[in-house]
Amino acid sequence: MAGLMIDRVTKRFGEQVAVDALSLDVAPGQFVALLGPSGCGKTTMLRMLAGFEALSEGEIRLGGRTLASREQHVPPERRHMAMVFQSYALWPHMSVADNVGYPLKVRRLEGDAYRRRVAQALDLVDLAAYAERSPQELSGGQRQRVALARCLVADPDVVLLDEPLANLDRHLRAAMELSFRDFHRRTGATMIYVTHDQSEAMSLADRIAVMRDGRLEQWATPEALYRQPRSAWVASFIGQGSLLQVAAGRPGQRLEEDTLMRGLAAVAAERTQPVLVRPEHVMLLPELSSQRGLRARVESATFRGERYELHLRLESGEALLAYHHAALVEGHDVALLLREGWCLEPDR
Incomplete structure (x- = not known):
């Protein structure tokens, strides 16, 4: 499994600097949260990782491979990453199994190999019994797990999650936090999780990048952020x-x-x-x-x-x-x- 390197990445929209010289070194298999208030640049950073936005400066590398720089931009479909959106983005006319298997069909995988991969992905999120149902028959938490299974089925190097629990009520969010921790433990996938909710980040992540106005305020474990915040702003934002x-x-x-x-x-x-x-x-x-x-x-x-x-x-x-x-x-x-x-x- 490859490590992810974000090296002084900057993104400008005209005169506005959305992300300002951000650097992170993500170890293989880590669960990393990008945490900060609305407008701090965390979702823009996630979109640059996914390949949906080009960099203005800096470099993104996965293992020894450069994914993005000022001179190079690998398209999203060739980055071997998968993304879970806040809105789930499931196709209502497809069954749960067909939604999960769609990335494999794009790669023209068929037959027993296709069915085996879909079944394994559904097992990992405890939805094997719902394979033939439509997404409309599922709860919000179950739909989110379908989106996770769809990410997993393609065996990505990195899973990107854009505020995936924001649309769920408090009870479901607590239950889904357990599901995410279990998903990470069982798959060992490298996960980059965007959130503005510090309790989510503290309970899920191995390391947290706290962002403010496009800049990195602190990069540390949840315990270090709580016990040893760098600045008054981080101290007031965490706990x-x-x-x-x-x-x-x-x-x-x-x-x-x-x-x-x-x-x-x-x-x-x-x-x-x-x-x-x-x-x-x-x-x-x-x-x-x-x-x-x-x-x-x-x-x-x-x-x-x-x-x-x-x-x-x-x-x-x-x-x-x-x-x-x-x-x-x-x-x-x-x-x-x-x-x-x-x-x-x-x-x-």
């Missing part, structure tokens, strides 16, 4: 947390409790280092009179099922998010400790 200013540390440094608490106690003019504090690292103290803790006022308490989400206001005026096992009265003061924080680069 929940609070951004505070402290007089301690440097970007890329983890602050322990004592250092963090001293840094917060400094005068405002010295507190110039932005730091991320996740809500699970905020500990409420049982006694308000404790000399160890910071004072904060409860602004609201929201029940989230397994816990309460507390919105607090520090004496400095900064907002702080915390989790707690019980509701606290709005307007009351509490004492708290911050167990750790992560120092960020200033936002651009």
Whole structure:
């Protein structure tokens, strides 16, 4: 299986730069998410990978083969990639089996070999029993699995997925996340998955490329993005947390409790280092009179099922998010400790 190399790829539409010098090195068999808000360039990047858009600058390579550069453009049908669209793109007049087998018919594969490949693809997405049904008889999640099987049947080097769960309701999205993970585990395919939903990306991907305004903000594992975001923007986009200013540390440094608490106690003019504090690292103290803790006022308490989400206001005026096992009265003061924080680069 070949690795995918995206080398300083740029795409311009007139004066607008949609993708700006993006570089990624995707290992064979990796599940990669392109994550970012609408308009950040992630779908444009996917279309350049598929061959639907030409590059303005840079190069795309699959293994040792150049697929795209300023001088070269391999057409989509010769890239050995397959794409799953948000709209499924199934033919209503064909059965499920015929939809799945269409790429093989284009390649003129027939007979037992054709039937065997279609059956294997349907088995992998648990739809063998639905082979003779029409797409209209299936649920949204089942149609999405038909689209996956159609990708798989052609044995592509790379599977491209353009927000494939966006049209499904919350319950179906959760079920399909399990299907995608299982699909990846069983096939070992290299997958590039575009989404604006950070929870999808965090639960599915081996590595995530966080994009903003056409640029790569950070390229890391889901755990590294959560625990060690590079900038304030990434920290606010991935998970929940609070951004505070402290007089301690440097970007890329983890602050322990004592250092963090001293840094917060400094005068405002010295507190110039932005730091991320996740809500699970905020500990409420049982006694308000404790000399160890910071004072904060409860602004609201929201029940989230397994816990309460507390919105607090520090004496400095900064907002702080915390989790707690019980509701606290709005307007009351509490004492708290911050167990750790992560120092960020200033936002651009």
